[in-house]
Amino acid sequence: MSWGWAVVHPVKHTWYGAQGPGFEPQLQGGCCTSGEAGLQLLARLEGRTSLRELEPRLFAGEEGPAHGEILELHGPEGSGKTEMLYHLAARCLLPRAQGGLEAEALFVDADGHFDLLRLVAVLEWRLGQGPQLKGQEGQGQEGQGQEGLGQEGQETQGQEGPRRGQLLEGRGPGGSEAAVRTCLGRLRLLTCRSSTQLLLSLLALEARLCGAAPRLLLLDGLSAFYWLDRANGPGPAAQEAPLRACAQLLQRLARDHGLLLVATTQSLLPPRGAGDSDGAGDADGPRGARPYLCRAWQQAVGRSLLFSRPHGPAESFSILVRRPGGAPRRLAFRVGEGGLQFC
Amino acid sequence: MGVLRAGLCPGLSQDMVQLLRSRGIRTVVDLVSADLEEVAQACGLSYKALVALRRVLLAQFSSFPFNGADLYDELKSSTAILSTGLGSLDKLLDAGLYTGEMTEFVGGPGSGKTQVCLCVAANVACGLQQNVLYVDSNGGLTASRLLQLLQARTPDEETQARALQRIQVVHAFDIFQMLAALQDFRATVAQQVSSSSGTVKVVIVDSVTAVVSPLLGGQQREGLALMMQLALELKTLARDLGVAVVVTNHVTRDRDSGKLKPALGLSWSFVPSTRILLDLGEGTGASGSWRSACLTKSPRLPIGSQEMVDFESWGAPEQSPTL
Numbered sequence: 001m002s003w004g005w006a007v008v009h010p011v012k013h014t015w016y017g018a019q020g021p022g023f024e025p026q027l028q029g030g031c032c033t034s035g036e037a038g039l040q041l042l043a044r045l046e047g048r049t050s051l052r053e054l055e056p057r058l059f060a061g062e063e064g065p066a067h068g069e070i071l072e073l074h075g076p077e078g079s080g081k082t083e084m085l086y087h088l089a090a091r092c093l094l095p096r097a098q099g100g101l102e103a104e105a106l107f108v109d110a111d112g113h114f115d116l117l118r119l120v121a122v123l124e125w126r127l128g129q130g131p132q133l134k135g136q137e138g139q140g141q142e143g144q145g146q147e148g149l150g151q152e153g154q155e156t157q158g159q160e161g162p163r164r165g166q167l168l169e170g171r172g173p174g175g176s177e178a179a180v181r182t183c184l185g186r187l188r189l190l191t192c193r194s195s196t197q198l199l200l201s202l203l204a205l206e207a208r209l210c211g212a213a214p215r216l217l218l219l220d221g222l223s224a225f226y227w228l229d230r231a232n233g234p235g236p237a238a239q240e241a242p243l244r245a246c247a248q249l250l251q252r253l254a255r256d257h258g259l260l261l262v263a264t265t266q267s268l269l270p271p272r273g274a275g276d277s278d279g280a281g282d283a284d285g286p287r288g289a290r291p292y293l294c295r296a297w298q299q300a301v302g303r304s305l306l307f308s309r310p311h312g313p314a315e316s317f318s319i320l321v322r323r324p325g326g327a328p329r330r331l332a333f334r335v336g337e338g339g340l341q342f343c
Numbered sequence: 344m345g346v347l348r349a350g351l352c353p354g355l356s357q358d359m360v361q362l363l364r365s366r367g368i369r370t371v372v373d374l375v376s377a378d379l380e381e382v383a384q385a386c387g388l389s390y391k392a393l394v395a396l397r398r399v400l401l402a403q404f405s406s407f408p409f410n411g412a413d414l415y416d417e418l419k420s421s422t423a424i425l426s427t428g429l430g431s432l433d434k435l436l437d438a439g440l441y442t443g444e445m446t447e448f449v450g451g452p453g454s455g456k457t458q459v460c461l462c463v464a465a466n467v468a469c470g471l472q473q474n475v476l477y478v479d480s481n482g483g484l485t486a487s488r489l490l491q492l493l494q495a496r497t498p499d500e501e502t503q504a505r506a507l508q509r510i511q512v513v514h515a516f517d518i519f520q521m522l523a524a525l526q527d528f529r530a531t532v533a534q535q536v537s538s539s540s541g542t543v544k545v546v547i548v549d550s551v552t553a554v555v556s557p558l559l560g561g562q563q564r565e566g567l568a569l570m571m572q573l574a575l576e577l578k579t580l581a582r583d584l585g586v587a588v589v590v591t592n593h594v595t596r597d598r599d600s601g602k603l604k605p606a607l608g609l610s611w612s613f614v615p616s617t618r619i620l621l622d623l624g625e626g627t628g629a630s631g632s633w634r635s636a637c638l639t640k641s642p643r644l645p646i647g648s649q650e651m652v653d654f655e656s657w658g659a660p661e662q663s664p665t666l
Contacts, residue, residue, distance in 0.1 A: 112578040187411030204405040231568030313647035
């Protein structure tokens with residue numbers, strides 16, 4: 001980590017002092033500032049995680065993403081990008097006894113694909129697996145509750161009939177309902193219907209970030225408004241303006257407020273290579289798929305993962321991870337009852 | 344949404360709008376992302392007033408972050424699974440059509456897309472006793488076929504008449520008519536003009552290709568924007584009103600692999616949550632009532648599973664409605 005206790009926090013206009021919690025926040029320009037006592041600052045910086053800790057298998061064998069980097073998940077439809085977001089959200093929301101980070105997460109849904117019941121199914125399955133963390137004792141009641149869940153979780157999976165039907169009738173594994181609610185209490189969901197609303201919501205979020213900040217920001221479908229924006233007016237300036245502003249704001253959020261930012265974009269243009277849908281062959285641009293979003297976004301993205309669909313019903317999904325100065329690496333995963341599993 | 348005008352929010356007077364416009368701040372986004380100190384100095388407005396204005400505009404126009412636990416409670420009580428009346432299709436859909444999502448049926452001509460829509464409409468109106476909005480854009484809807492389906496379910500004429508009354512049909516032969524129809528529907532629901540027989544649970548659009556494909560290919564930009572506008576409208580309808588949206592689409596052949604793929608291009612393929620490909624079954628010929636259905640996109644089941652669907656089997660008594 002490049003920052004430590006001795007470095008001045010990069011958020012601009014932050015003061016340290018003897019003021020206690022009664023200090024009034026001041027609004028200056030476009031950024032909310034607050035006077036924090038040193039103890040509050042330490043509490044905020046303590047236990048900062050990086051993307052690497054969130055999912056180590058994504059970055060195995062590399063230096064890992066730098067602080068403030070945005071991770072982009074790119075791919076055609078049905079390639080598992082939203083599933084990956086559910087997996088990362090589950091890892092963030094689950095209690096430490098289950099191998100999670102027990103931290104707050106914010107999910108921004110721009111293309112209307114977010115399915116809360118699917119996320120609940122993933123959380124329930126993972127909670128039903130029992131304590132995961134090595135050498136760490138369960139946290140009081142939750143730890144004891146999990147052992148009983150182990151059997152009940154198995155029971156439900158073996159039952160016939162749609163899983164979802166049971167969930168809706170409230171007959172989920174007994175005892176994990178409270179645990180799931182606790183996990184969900186750490187999640188906030190924001191739905192956006194246009195790029196202007198997305199921009200305003202992110203600005204409102206930035207203004208609110210002085211207090212308890214979410215650790216993880218997941219943005220699903222950043223390119224959902226691409227064609228709507230292109231009809232905005234003649235010339236790329238008018239068309240790209242909302243996304244450019246969003247990209248700059250997201251970069252600011254990732255760098256200055258230390259949010260872990262993961263965004264998905266869709267491959268809206270057909271690949272140029274002959275029949276090579278994942279672009280691993282002759283690559284166009286640094287990411288292997290045709291880049292079409294504005295330059296500001298391409299510069300804001302630190303690392304991009306290219307997803308591709310399985311070729312047959314028994315195959316697994318795959319991710320292409322490009323490394324600077326190295327051969328691209330392939331990861332494979334399957335999607336099951338409990339979400340994404342790397343294989 | 345964007346332009347600043349007097350009365351847009353409390354505290355925004357005509358003079359303020361004029362002063363801001365003279366400094367090049369015309370829209371909400373301009374004001375919210377500007378440096379308010381500079382603006383206060385340049386326009387001669389009070390800094391505090393601008394800050395308060397900014398806060399009010401952000402609260403009004405930005406989206407509110409909901410807590411996951413509250414949303415879960417709400418969804419548990421309001422999400423429903425609607426059976427289509429055809430057992431094998433329900434198996435592919437994981438018990439039926441989910442409210443809050445868009446399901447797409449694609450297939451070539453004669454593959455049974457309109458029949459599926461009619462079966463869904465009849466089942467929801469008669470079996471589940473909920474209202475249906477049927478937006479017809481290619482003239483495939485015939486009331487006599489609906490009556491035939493209902494007669495297979497119940498011999499009582501009064502029940503059949505009541506079920507037919509629950510199906511509201513709108514004809515929309517171009518995209519503007521369709522957008523207007525959807526917005527009228529939304530306004531009707533918002534005013535809570537409730538009929539005695541329940542709320543609308545399914546919106547069926549047959550077909551989307553008929554209104555969108557004339558727009559594509561020429562002036563590329565506007566056509567795609569209108570298509571995405573329709574997609575946004577349908578998805579918002581599904582989410583906000585808690586209805587299941589069913590659309591039908593045609594197929595084209597992929598240039599490289601020769602396989603069937605849904606029409607309307609890559610951008611539309613991201614829009615539906617679930618997609619089922621209907622095809623004439625091999626060896627049964629076009630005269631039978633059997634079709635093959637293959638799941639090609641699903642948020643919760645593995646894709647590639649295939650079932651044979653028999654339209655004659657609709658209305659059999661062992662279909663148990665799920666609501």
